[in-house]
Amino acid sequence: MxxxxxxxxxxxxxxxxxxxxxxxxxxxxxxxxxxxxxxxxxxxxxxxxxxxxxxxxxxxxxxxxxxxxxxxxxxxxxxxxxxxxxxxxxxxxxxxxxxxxxxxxxxxxxxxxxxxxPVAGLTALYALQRAGRLLGRTVLITGAGGGVGRAAVQLASAAGAHVIAWVGSPDRATGLAALGADVVATYGTDPGVPVDILLDSCGGTVLTRAFESVAPGGSVVVYGNTARAELRLPRDWGRARPGVSLHYVFLFDEITRHDVGHDLAFLLQLVTEERLDxxxxxxxxxxxxxxxxxxxxxxxxxxxxxxxx
Structure with missing residues (x-):
């Protein structure tokens, strides 16, 4: 073969x-x-x-x-x-x-x-599960124009979150509003509201700027580093935002603790119901x-x- x-x-x-x-x-x-x-x-x-x-x-x-x-x-x-x-x-x-x-x-x-x-859907699913409750919370998703980002936008919106999608350029924003993003903006744009959950795939300065909007007690879930840069947080990251939790989700580590077949079947059901594209x-x-x-x-x-x- x-x-x-x-x-x-x-x-x-x-x-x-x-x-x-x-x-x-x-x-x-x-x-x-x-x-x-x-x-x-x-x-x-x-x-x-x-x-x-x-x-x-x-x-x-x-x-x-x-x-x-x-x-x-x-x-x-x-x-x-x-x-x-x-x-x-x-x-x-x-x-x-x-x-x-x-x-x-x-x-x-x-x-x-x-x-x-599989990779995009499961990564988005496990990242959001790690973040915790979504209903009524504000979720900022960086790299929202990519495969994982677009899946995360849809899953977070379906779970009742207010979704802010950050992209690298206006061209990358195509279709995100239709997928459930309440706000679509380029990297570094002030969200205007405290962010309860940050999902980051970019790293570098994008993560640093996004973290500045995370509310005390919020959750930060990182699942990538497309910038290929050090992950840097603001100097006052802990004192200004007490109770913030930091997580890193790596898919091929996550699958050792999840029923992957069940989770794929769940995502496929959402696809057949036209709730996930x-x-x-x-x-x-x-x-x-x-x-x-x-x-x-x-x-x-x-x-x-x-x-x-």
Whole structure:
């Protein structure tokens, strides 16, 4: 079979992957063999391409069909449409997936929408759960124009929060109001009200400025650092805001403490009820991933990038 693997051309996002023959997966007893139909591309995956040796596998988000069920009897039967989370080897024609990280895919959800859901949806869900109660509270979401940010805007709004969406430029704001953001503004804009919950994916000065609006007793949840800068808080961060809690959410740590299959099924139910849109912005071909990777790398898409097999 074939898979997208890293190359030694690290000049840009366009030349860092190629289709190569790889060994067929050998599922463990608790894994199902999946024929892949679509995969999503995450900024986290792009960020590590240059750090991996040539020939490395990559890919987390997978949607496809069960070719062979798990030998231990867990998980779905042959022919079931599923979505799941891979161990950084999902960009392939076939992949073995832990049945605890799989959910059955309703017929109403297409491959692209399903593939866009796991990393973005679960990260947003777990970050908001860590923040605590949402009903009637003000939530500031930085990086709201990306895949996780757009999922977080929708989930927070659905839970009854007043949502302020911060973006890097007016172009990144497209569609956020329709998704439930009450206020859409560029980084550093004064929210005008105390912020009960801050969800940050940016780090650097964006986090510093956003933290200045957090109310005493509020919650700050960081799940990324796209600025690739030190995470700095205001000098008076504790004294001026007593009781503020700080959290860092890393998805592949969180999944060790969550029922991932159940949580994916919950997100899929919201999709079928049209209460959550996976925000697929671009669908490219995995045989020519360069254009799609380029658009994501340059932040030319608002939402998720998917590769179809």
């Amino acid at each position: 074939k898979a997208l693997v890293t190359t030694d051309d690290a000049d840009n996002a366009d030349g860092r992957l190629r289709l190569d023959p790889v060994d067929e997966p050998e599922p463990l007893p608790g894994q199902a063999l999946i024929a892949v139909s679509a995969v999503a591309v995450n900024r986290g995956e792009l960020s590590v391409l240059d750090e991996l040796p040539p020939g490395s596998r990559i890919g987390w988000d997978v949607a496809g069909t069960v070719l062979r069920p798990a030998a231990d009897g867990s998980g779905p039967a042959v022919g079931t449409r599923v979505v799941g989370l891979a161990d950084r080897d999902g960009w392939a024609e076939r992949v073995a997936l832990d049945t605890r990280r799989l959910a059955r895919l309703p017929d109403a959800v297409d491959w692209a929408a399903a593939a866009a859901l 996976p925000q697929v912005a671009l669908v490219g071909s995995w045989t020519d991933p360069a254009p799609a990777l380029r658009c994501l790398d340059r932040r030319q898409v608002n939402g998720k990038v998917v590769l179809a097999l």
